[in-house]
Amino acid sequence: xxxxxxxxxxxxxxxxxxxxxxxxxxxxxxxxxxxxxxxxxxxxxxxxxxxxxxxxxxxxxxxxxxxxxxxxxxxxxxxxxxxxxxxxxxxxxxxxxxxxxxxxxxxxxxxxxxxxxxxxxxxxxxxxxxxxxxxxxxxxxxxxxxxxxxxxxxxxxxxxxxxxxxxxxxxxxxxxxxxxxxxxxxxxxxxxxxxxxxxxxxxx
Numbered sequence: 001x002x003x004x005x006x007x008x009x010x011x012x013x014x015x016x017x018x019x020x021x022x023x024x025x026x027x028x029x030x031x032x033x034x035x036x037x038x039x040x041x042x043x044x045x046x047x048x049x050x051x052x053x054x055x056x057x058x059x060x061x062x063x064x065x066x067x068x069x070x071x072x073x074x075x076x077x078x079x080x081x082x083x084x085x086x087x088x089x090x091x092x093x094x095x096x097x098x099x100x101x102x103x104x105x106x107x108x109x110x111x112x113x114x115x116x117x118x119x120x121x122x123x124x125x126x127x128x129x130x131x132x133x134x135x136x137x138x139x140x141x142x143x144x145x146x147x148x149x150x151x152x153x154x155x156x157x158x159x160x161x162x163x164x165x166x167x168x169x170x171x172x173x174x175x176x177x178x179x180x181x182x183x184x185x186x187x188x189x190x191x192x193x194x195x196x197x198x199x200x201x202x203x204x
Contacts (some may be wrong), residue, residue: 010117034142038096039109041141045093048158053092053187059090061098063170066145069161073154082158088137089154091179092190097140098160099177099190106112106130107176107193115176115199119168133178135196 006157009183029037064072068084075083089101107115108122108130120129138160148159162170177190193199 028165029142034140037144041098041144041147042093044147044149045090045098047151049090049092051102051169059101060087060155060157061090062087062151062155062157064159064161065164065170066161067164077123090158091134091136092187093113094138097138097143097173098134102135102137102174104132104134107133107177107199115194117200124172131193132202133176133193135174135191136177136190137174139170143170151182 012189049059059094062085064085065082071079071084073085090098091101092099104116106128109115115131115145122129126188139160143163143165148160148161151157151159164170166172174196175195176196178193179188179190
């Protein structure tokens, strides 16, 4: 029985666990799987977004990590990295997935099609110059495992269960978008301005 705890046995167990984790993180989806998941989720999310707009209600969602389902609804303040679940706003779809709002900002155009984020000291006396933009995460359909559109007793809006496989997150990228609307009755649409990380560098 003592042999089970020998250094060599422990080392092998840890190594196997790390390799298993890496294998999961590197899980590949075939083009056929991605297409099937897009065909499955795209019409459901588009219907959800349209209905929410017509009803005049917010489109909040809970994004949940499939591997850490049991960590809901408690919040682990000691956990490193991205949380196992969090609340965001579902704003739109794009050709590969859904857009979720991470926050709002303003951009200053420093030259043609080159932007930087507005600095804190520029927000004085209600100064609202610059382009109002939303920072949005792009979650591809193939990373969505399941959706409970009814929610639960804690949060009564959709719970989206995702695989956090892209650098331990569900986002393939984070971009700035400008919200536009053709008229007061039409559903807003979003025009991509640029990559969040690249634009943030311009402000430093």
